[in-house]
Structure formats: C-alpha cells, structure tokens
C-alpha cells in the first residue's frame with residue numbers, strides 16, 4: 559500500500575505545485591491521476607520516486623517513508639517502484655529481451671550489470687513477461703525496430719521484471735493511437751490486478767482513465783478536488799477539475815477526434 563500524507567511541494571521559483579495532498583492506494587488498485595496542465599500531476603509522480611524533493615509531508619510505501627530516504631536507502635527503495643514512461647525510455651540499440659532484463663539492474667552487483675549477466679530466474683521471468691505482453695516472438699529484435707505500442711509493451715515488461723511494489727505510470731498512451739492506447743491501458747490494469755500491485759497513472763485522456771482505472775484522483779492547482787470512482791466524473795466534477803472552458807473544449811475534441819493522435823498533434827494542441 560502507498561500512503562501520501564499532507565504532501566506539499568513548492569519549487570525554488572515559489573511555484574506551489576502540490577498542496578497538502580493526502581490519499582492511500584491499496585494493493586491492486588489502479589488510480590487515474592487527471593487534471594489540467596500545471597495541476598501538479600508530474601510533480602506528484604516525481605515526488606513519489608524522489609526525482610523531486612517534497613517540501614513537506616510523508617510518502618509511505620509499506621513501512622518506509624520514501625520522503626526521508628537518502629543515498630543507498632533511496633536507491634534500494636527505488637527498486638521497489640516500477641516506472642512506465644510516455645516515451646518508453648528504452649535503450650534503442652539493445653534487444654527487447656535485454657531491455658526487459660534491465661529491469662533487474664537495481665538488483666544485480668555492479669560487475670554483473672556491467673557484463674549484463676543475469677540469473678536464470680531473471681531470464682525466465684523476462685520470458686514469461688514477454689509472453690504476457692504478447693512479444694515472445696520479438697524477444698531478439700532491437701528496440702528501435704518496434705512500433706510505439708510494442709515499445710510500450712517492452713516498457714511494461716521491464717517495469718514488471720523489477721518485481722515492484724508500486725507502479726508509477728506517466729502518460730503511457732500520449733504517443734499512441736486510440737486502439738493501441740486502449741490495449742496498453744488494459745494490459746497495465748490486468749498486470750496490476752493479477753499481482754495485487756497498486757498503480758498511479760498520470761493520464762490526460764479522461765475517457766481512457768474512466769474506462770480502465772478503478773479510481774480517479776483529480777488535481778487542480780496542486781490540490782485534490784476529486785477522489786472517487788470513475789463513474790462519479792460528472793460534468794460538474796469535470797468542470798471543477800478542468801474549469802468550464804477547458805472541459806467543454808476537451809469534450810468537443812473527444813466527440814470529433816477520430817484520427818490517431820501523434821506527439822506532434824499533442825504538442826500543437828499544448829496537451
């Protein structure tokens with residue numbers, strides 16, 4: 559279980575990105591984190607994996623307060639957190655299998671990781687994960703030969719290879735077309751439920767969040783303004799999260815946008 563208690567972050571610039579955020583994510587629950595640009599979603603994810611230093615509050619994973627850890631203890635705690643990224647963060651010139659196995663790097667001694675030697679257990683776990691994400695026959699392909707959806711499947715397998723206690727997922731579908739996005743969200747949800755793994759997914763697509771998560775947390779200007787079931791996202795709640803103008807604009811786009819989204823389109827739309 560993950561528990562945030564009064565988590566706050568004010569950057570050196572004086573921007574308060576998170577203000578007294580508290581919630582718990584029980585084992586196996588998949589949470590969709592939504593909110594407008596600048597609401598603090600990335601800051602929240604980055605505080606949990608400590609890429610950003612929280613200003614105040616606690617972040618408890620199991621019995622450990624992640625917010626207080628330094629040095630080796632922090633590195634050890636990070637092994638317990640699987641990350642899935644929008645741009646996949648694969649090593650392009652390595653094979654699918656090697657990318658998945660790199661999820662074990664935090665566990666193997668330095669000399670073995672340098673030689674990229676993994677135990678037979680690590681290898682059989684990786685093979686099973688590749689089977690689960692539907693990439694067994696591509697295990698020996700280089701990452702740069704894969705499609706976006708296949709890359710994200712490798713990203714998922716790599717995070718699971720770590721055998722994490724928590725999954726943090728940052729915009730997993732932002733570079734994918736709608737059909738692949740649904741497949742990826744379904745895969746993440748199934749993997750979490752099977753392993754009783756809690757997950758937080760930072761996702762800008764409200765419809766996908768509604769369809770594939772167990773619970774929605776809505777952030778607005780660094781504060782939790784909605785925490786409840788996906789079915790509770792009424793127009794009034796969405797207006798509270800996004801503001802009137804943005805929500806109506808987003809709804810219009812959802813109704814008409816049949817074309818696959820590309821990063822360029824997202825960029826142009828400022829999403």
Ligand SMILES: Nc1ncnc2c1ncn2[C@@H]1O[C@H](COP(=O)(O)OP(=O)(O)OP(=O)(O)O)[C@@H](O)[C@H]1O
Nearest residue numbers: 569571573574575594595596597598599600601602
């Ligand atoms: N490194 C930083 N230094 C100063 N301010 C920052 C930094 N990173 C984020 N902020 C500010 O913190 C607030 C929250 O930003 P954050 O990136 O967490 O929002 P977000 O909800 O993830 O937005 P988006 O959906 O656009 O990625 C914003 O006001 C932003 O300008």
